[in-house]
Each structure stands twice: as structure tokens, then as C-alpha cells.
Amino acid sequence: MNVTTPVERQIQLAHGGGGQLSADLVRDVILPALGKGQDPECLLDSAVLARPAGRIAFTTDSYVVRPLEFPGGDIGKLAVCGTVNDLAVSGARPVALSMALVIREGFELELLERLLRSAGQTARQCGLEIATGDTKVVDRSACDGLIVNTAGLGYLSPLARLGPKRIAEGDRIILSGPLGEHALAVMAGRSNLSLSVELKSDCAPLWAPCRDLIERLGAGLKFMRDPTRGGLAATLVELARSSRRDLEIDESLIPVNPSALSAAEILGLDLLTIANEGKLIAVVEAGRADEAVRVLRSHDICRQAAVIGTVGLSVEGDAVVEMVTEVGGRRMVQMPYGEELPRIC
Amino acid sequence: MNVTTPVERQIQLAHGGGGQLSADLVRDVILPALGKGQDPECLLDSAVLARPAGRIAFTTDSYVVRPLEFPGGDIGKLAVCGTVNDLAVSGARPVALSMALVIREGFELELLERLLRSAGQTARQCGLEIATGDTKVVDRSACDGLIVNTAGLGYLSPLARLGPKRIAEGDRIILSGPLGEHALAVMAGRSNLSLSVELKSDCAPLWAPCRDLIERLGAGLKFMRDPTRGGLAATLVELARSSRRDLEIDESLIPVNPSALSAAEILGLDLLTIANEGKLIAVVEAGRADEAVRVLRSHDICRQAAVIGTVGLSVEGDAVVEMVTEVGGRRMVQMPYGEELPRIC
Numbered sequence: 001m002n003v004t005t006p007v008e009r010q011i012q013l014a015h016g017g018g019g020q021l022s023a024d025l026v027r028d029v030i031l032p033a034l035g036k037g038q039d040p041e042c043l044l045d046s047a048v049l050a051r052p053a054g055r056i057a058f059t060t061d062s063y064v065v066r067p068l069e070f071p072g073g074d075i076g077k078l079a080v081c082g083t084v085n086d087l088a089v090s091g092a093r094p095v096a097l098s099m100a101l102v103i104r105e106g107f108e109l110e111l112l113e114r115l116l117r118s119a120g121q122t123a124r125q126c127g128l129e130i131a132t133g134d135t136k137v138v139d140r141s142a143c144d145g146l147i148v149n150t151a152g153l154g155y156l157s158p159l160a161r162l163g164p165k166r167i168a169e170g171d172r173i174i175l176s177g178p179l180g181e182h183a184l185a186v187m188a189g190r191s192n193l194s195l196s197v198e199l200k201s202d203c204a205p206l207w208a209p210c211r212d213l214i215e216r217l218g219a220g221l222k223f224m225r226d227p228t229r230g231g232l233a234a235t236l237v238e239l240a241r242s243s244r245r246d247l248e249i250d251e252s253l254i255p256v257n258p259s260a261l262s263a264a265e266i267l268g269l270d271l272l273t274i275a276n277e278g279k280l281i282a283v284v285e286a287g288r289a290d291e292a293v294r295v296l297r298s299h300d301i302c303r304q305a306a307v308i309g310t311v312g313l314s315v316e317g318d319a320v321v322e323m324v325t326e327v328g329g330r331r332m333v334q335m336p337y338g339e340e341l342p343r344i345c
Numbered sequence: 346m347n348v349t350t351p352v353e354r355q356i357q358l359a360h361g362g363g364g365q366l367s368a369d370l371v372r373d374v375i376l377p378a379l380g381k382g383q384d385p386e387c388l389l390d391s392a393v394l395a396r397p398a399g400r401i402a403f404t405t406d407s408y409v410v411r412p413l414e415f416p417g418g419d420i421g422k423l424a425v426c427g428t429v430n431d432l433a434v435s436g437a438r439p440v441a442l443s444m445a446l447v448i449r450e451g452f453e454l455e456l457l458e459r460l461l462r463s464a465g466q467t468a469r470q471c472g473l474e475i476a477t478g479d480t481k482v483v484d485r486s487a488c489d490g491l492i493v494n495t496a497g498l499g500y501l502s503p504l505a506r507l508g509p510k511r512i513a514e515g516d517r518i519i520l521s522g523p524l525g526e527h528a529l530a531v532m533a534g535r536s537n538l539s540l541s542v543e544l545k546s547d548c549a550p551l552w553a554p555c556r557d558l559i560e561r562l563g564a565g566l567k568f569m570r571d572p573t574r575g576g577l578a579a580t581l582v583e584l585a586r587s588s589r590r591d592l593e594i595d596e597s598l599i600p601v602n603p604s605a606l607s608a609a610e611i612l613g614l615d616l617l618t619i620a621n622e623g624k625l626i627a628v629v630e631a632g633r634a635d636e637a638v639r640v641l642r643s644h645d646i647c648r649q650a651a652v653i654g655t656v657g658l659s660v661e662g663d664a665v666v667e668m669v670t671e672v673g674g675r676r677m678v679q680m681p682y683g684e685e686l687p688r689i690c
Contacts, residue, residue, distance in 0.1 A: 014683025018574025018620070021683045023583075056401070060443035060496055061479045064487065098405035098496045102447075134406045138688060142409065142489040151405055151443045151496030229363025238368075275363070338359025338366040343483060 011107040016137025026135060029109060033116035034099070034123075034130050054158050057092035059083060060151040066343045068115060068146060070189030072181070072200030073277070075148050076119030078345060081205050081277055082228065083152035084126050088210040089224040089280065091160025095153050096131035097123060102147040103137050115146065126205045160214045164242035166222040172289035173249060173309040176209065176280040176302040177202065178257035179232055180264055183274035183344050187267065199259050202301070204278030209299045213282060216295050220288040225281050228345060230336050233272040233321070235281055237335040240319040247321045249309030249333070272323075273336040275344045283311060356452040361482030371480060374454060378461035379444070379468075379475050399503050402437035404428060405496035411688045413460060413491060415534030417526070417545030418622070420493050421464030423690060426550050426622055427573065428497035429471050433555040434569040434625065436505025440498050441476040442468060447492040448482050460491065471550045505559045509587035511567040517634035518594060518654040521554065521625040521647040522547065523602035524577055525609055528619035528689050532612065544604050547646070549623030554644045558627060561640050565633035570626050573690060575681050578617040578666070580626055582680040585664040592666045594654030594678070617668075618681040620689045628656060 015025045063079045073081075080097065087094045099119065103112065123130050131153075185201040206226060213221050223243075227235040232254075240247050264271050278301055284292045289307050296305035321333040360370045408424045418426075425442065432439045444464065448457065468475050476498075530546040551571060558566050568588075572580040577599075585592050609616050623646055629637045634652050641650035666678040 012683070013687050016574075016687065017681065017683045017685060018576075018579055019618075019681035019683055022574070023680070056498070058441055058443060058496075058498055059477050060445045060494065062445040062447050062481050062492075062494060064447060064481050064483050066487075096403055098403060100405045100407040100494050100496075102407050102409060102492055132404050136407050136409045138409050142411075142688070143492075144487040147407075147447055147488075147492065149405065149407060149445050149494035149496075151403075151445075151494075153401070153403055153498065229361075229367070234363055273364075335368075336362065336364035338357070338362045338364055340362060342358050342361065343487070 005108050009109045011103050011105055011109065011112065011137055013105045013137055013139060016135065022135065029113060030116060030133070030135065033113040033120060035117070035120035055156040057087050057090045057154040057156055058151070059086040060149065061086065062147060062149040063345060064147055064343050065186060065345050067189045068111070070201055071185045073203035074115055074118050075146060076115035076117070077122045078203050078277060079148040079150045080119050080122040080126070081203050082345060083150040084128070084205045084207055085226045087152050087154035088207040089226050090154070090156070091162045091210070091214055091224070092154030092156045093211065094126055094128045094207055095155055096129055098132045098151045099130050100134040100149040101136070102143055103135065104143045104145050105137055105139050107146060112146070122205065126207055157211070157214050159218050161219045162221065162223055164223060164239055167243050167245060167283045167311050169245070169311055169313060170286045171222055171283050171311040172286050172307045173247065173311065174282045174284060174289065174292055174296065174305060175232065175254060175308045176296050177304040178255040178260060179276060179279065180260045180269070180271040180274045181257055182277040183341050184260050184263045186344050187341060188263065199263055202276055202278035204301045206278065206280050209280060209296050209302050212295045212298070213292060217284060217288050217292055220285040221282060221292070222285070223283040226276070227279055227281055228275050228277060231273040231275060232281065233333050234335055236321045236333060240321050244319050245314050246312035246319050247309060248312055248324065249321065250324045251326045253306055253308045255304040255306050269340065272333060274341060277345065350453050354454045356448050356450055356454065356457065356482055358450045358482055358484060361480065367480065374458060375461060375478070375480065378458040378465060380462070380465035400501040402432050402435045402499040402501055403496070404431040405494065406431065407492060407494040408690060409492055409688050410531060410690050412534045413456070415546055416530045418548035419460055419463050420491060421460035421462070422467045423548050423622060424493040424495045425464050425467040425471070426548050427690060428495040429550045429552055430571045432497050432499035433552040434571050435499070435501070436507045436555070436559055436569070437499030437501045438556065439471055439473045439552055440500055441474055443477045443496045444475050445479040445494040446481070447488055448480065449488045449490050450482055450484050452491060457491070467550065471552060502556070502559050504563050506564045507566065507568055509568060509584055512588050512590060512628045512656050514590070514656055514658055515631045516567055516628050516656040517631050517652045518592065518656065519627045519629060519634065519637055519641065519650060520577065520599060520653045521641050522649040523600040523605060524621060524624065525605045525614070525616040525619045526602055527622040528686050529605050529608045531689050532686060533608065544608055547621055547623035549646045551623065551625050554625060554641050554647050557640045557643070558637060562629060562633050562637055565630040566627060566637070567630070568628040571621070572624055572626055573620050573622060576618040576620060577626065578678050579680055581666045581678060585666050589664050590659050591657035591664050592654060593657055593669065594666065595669045596671045598651055598653045600649040600651050614685065617678060619686060622690065
């Protein structure tokens, strides 16, 4: 694709040297695309943030998804949502993001700008700033395009009382919507696959629904997590292990996107083990479950929220996750072993 | 090199899948190598930090240095020092780091462990924790080994009054030691170069000298920066532009490492424009310059600290940096244009 892109619209190795070309790239391309204007303050080594009202949450993720743009999102939007969501499910209001780019020499500036605009828009949509950043350029053999890292800083809500140790027998497990849309949309975006169904990634920031759950349920909200790599299965097995409680979910209660279900069947994938980027698992007191579902459904991205299971007994050895299947059988939900779908996030 | 490494001692694509193998890699390799034991708390999505006493500084950098190990350091040590130093020169005590790894499939576990142990040791040496992390594995065509990102969180010292706007005519420019050791040691570490001189990277954490300068000089300390990519030249030209003041340095006052000087001459490089990873530039009130030099020299890594120049008049147009050469001539110090030495940090 670089054949038709003039060389001045491509990233050069010299853009990474820390000299004038680096400064030009940051000032003329990166900051405007992120929507930050050309404020020289943005060029300082560290961002400075106001004093927080409480404790701080801190998280990071690198994003290596291919293709860089996929139905429903792109690596820029994903890099903001993924880190925002890690903070949100910890009960922290996202306050600032860092964004570090590793760019392959020859990368098209137009594509870079589009991806950064998407990141900037998503950050503004969450009411937060991309506070600090870094840009490295590497040679063509060293990276196959663009790798984005974001780290995120959030202020923990004083109302949030979250943790695997807080869950108890009878608590309800809630899922905010249908599974697998992100992984399947990315797979569909790969040129060597053509799926006959229309699918979009669910990639979305989850702070608004998380905030409302925290504010409305207080201590009635016990645990939140976003089922990304490894899917619902990995998240629930980890929760069972760390809480030492068996969990039971009911297949017939899990919200379904028919397009995702057919795509998964075509590809031989299990919706339970593949990545989501805009879904939330919450564990709440039984008596607050209906209220929690109502709170979630008031958000467009959680319209299909539903109770899908129950927390069971505390156990001495390895706690397990069981699923009652649609035909009434029982199946152990296993931690996926390795990488079913590489470079999905 | 992978021919002799058994496959179970190599990174597999499946290590990046978010399933059991990912969890095993984090628990059995990454956390122990970082010196964090196997505390399951370390596996949570976000680290939680205590409430800070003041404002927060937040920074990030990705590290793509090749080779991964070089005389005087490695990518693990560098990834800690680089981010610690960005905080330190902002006047912030480093408190927590994130560390995100992008690893190529087939990477040797032994090397990964060695690099992470180095990162963990350097962090402990700075009295800070690697609080949160992420691991992605990519296929062999997507990355040529290991890319490390660190983001850092620091608490700003209430005594620090730093910024380019604070510098004034007559202030002294101090450099903490000789230039170019990092870039030249990395070049020497590349197998296709053999330099007859012994050189080690200066890669080191700078918080201790920065803290002492802040505590001893208070408002007499005006500005600090670590001259990494682009070297002393880029840092001073940026300072001249952002402060709108001409700067003058004296070549004969700049501390010299004779090995670095000969290596730079062999390679045709300018010590002023290449990267350092353990050096500090400070601008202080003229009357406090001797004290600042004494404070710096009390630290092993700053034993050759010296006043190298003076802040000049404020100007309307583009402020410049001039160097009085050893033969008494004058030379403009230019912002380096692009990448002289790729993948040096």
C-alpha cells in the first residue's frame, strides 16, 4: 500500500530520533490528531495531575490487534476503552491516560492520524485526557505496523467495596450483554476470512454503567470484571479460584447475538472463551439483582444485561464453574489453555 | 539461538492468550523474576495505591533498544531508569511503575527472566514497586524480540518549583557528568561494531540526586531534565525555545569520558546529540551553583558534575544555544534533525 503513498506521508526512522523531526511529528500529527491542539505543556516529560480525593488505581495494557481497523473499532479506540475498562471494573473513575506508540518505519501518516483521532475522540467521550505519551519508530523488520500502549490512572470511588473475597453464597452473577462480538468482528476484519454475517466489535468504555452500579448498589455490588482475553470462561474460573467458591451459570440465560453465534459456529469457536471489549460481569447481592439489571439496561451498551448465574458454596480445594446447558445437562466451564485467536486486542 | 533452546523454554504464542498458559507465565516467570513473589493481588487488573500527599506526575516510555543487553545495562534496567528519571526531573518521587511486555513467539524464557530480574532489582534499588503489568505475545513476523513499556506515577515534591519559565538571566547550567556513554555502549554492544575502547552505559536512576537538589536548593533550583534521545543539544535547544532565552555553554567545561570521546570520533558522532540515560541537566540561581555541584558530586553517578554554561537574555524571536569552543570560537548548537542512532532506548 505504500507504493502510492508519497514518502513525506510515511513515518521515517528519523521521526523517532528525539530531534526536530520527532518534535514536528508530535506537534503536527500526534497532538492535533488526539485533539490536544499544540500546547507545549503537552511536550513535557511528565503530566501533572490535581490531587485526588481518595486512593488511586493504576493499570496498563499493550495493544497489538490486527487488523488495525476492524468493524466497530480500531486500535486507537480499543487502546482507550481497554484501559478505561480495567480502571472502571476496579471501581475507579478514569482520570488520565498515557499513550505510547511504537511505529514501523513507512507507516502511513494518514492512517496514524485516523487511529489517533479515534483514540482522542474515545477519551473525550469518557471525559478524560491523554495526559502524556511517547513515540518510538522502529525499522521494517522490527514491527509489523503499530503497537499502542496505554496506562491509566483512576481515582477509586469511596463507595466501591469490590473484591473476590466479598462474594457470598446466593449472590447473583450478571452479564451486561451478548458474548464474543469483539473477537469475531476482528476475525471478520482479517482479509482471509469472509463471514456472511454482519458483526461489529462491542468495543466501548464501561465507566458510565460501572459508576451507576457503584452509586446505586454501594456495598450490594461485590465484584466487577470485563471479560476480555479468555472470555467469560477465564473471568469466571479466576473468580471461582480467588473467591474459593463454586459458581453456576445457566446457558439459557446468557444473552445471545445471533450473528455472533453463527459466526462462532462457522469458525468452530466457543463464545464463552473469546474476547469481549465492552462487556461487564458484575456479582451483586441476590436482593439487588433486579435493580442492578435495570441500572445496566439504562445504558445503550448494556441493553441486554441479564442475571446468568449464582454464587455457590465455599470449598476447600479448587472451586469450579459449572454451566447448566440449554438441554438441561451440566458442563464444567474450563479455563482456556492458550491462544485461540492471536492478536485480538 | 533457538536451535539449542528446548521449546518449553521458549515463549509460545499461546502464552499470550489470556488463558491458563498466560496465567502460568505471569505466576511462574514474570512475577518471580520481578521479585514480586506470587501474590495473587498482583494479578488484578489495576494496582491500588495509597493516597498521595500532593500532586501526581504521570509519564510513559516504550523501550525498543537493540541489543537487549549491552555493556552497563539491558532493556529491563533501562525501562525502569528511563521512566524513573522522567519523573525525577519533573520533581516527583517515583512511587509506582507499570510494565507492559510485547514478546515475540520463540523468545527464550531464560533471557526474559534475566531482563525482568534486572528490572525488578532496579525498581527495588529505587524503593518503588512495579505495581501492574500486561503481557502480549506476537508472532515471529510481528516483532523482533521484546518491546517493554513502562508508565510511572510519582508524587510531586511540594518544594520543587520547576519549569522553563522560571529560568532567568545569569542562572547557571549544570551537567551531572560526561556525555554519550549510553548511546556509545549500545553501539559497541551491536555485533557488527568492534570498538577498541571499554565503554559502559551510564543507565542509572536519578531520583536520589534530583531529590537532594530539590531539598537543598528549593526555589533556587529552576529546571531539571535528563538529556536522553537527541542528547544535550536537543534538551538545551528545547529549553531555549520554551524559556525564550538564549543559552551559552562552554565546551571546555563539559565533563569528558576519554573512552566515549574516542568512540564518538571513530564513529563520527557528536557527543552533544547522542543519548544519555543517567545524566541530569539542572538550571540553578547563580549564587547556588557551587552548592548544587557539591550536592550532585556527593552521588557516585554525578561525581563529574560541573557548571557548563549560563542563561542569557530573553529574546523576542527564536532563542538560540551557543557554545564557546575549546579554541575560543563560537558555534550554534542545533537541534538534531532526525535519527542518528536508531533503537538506542
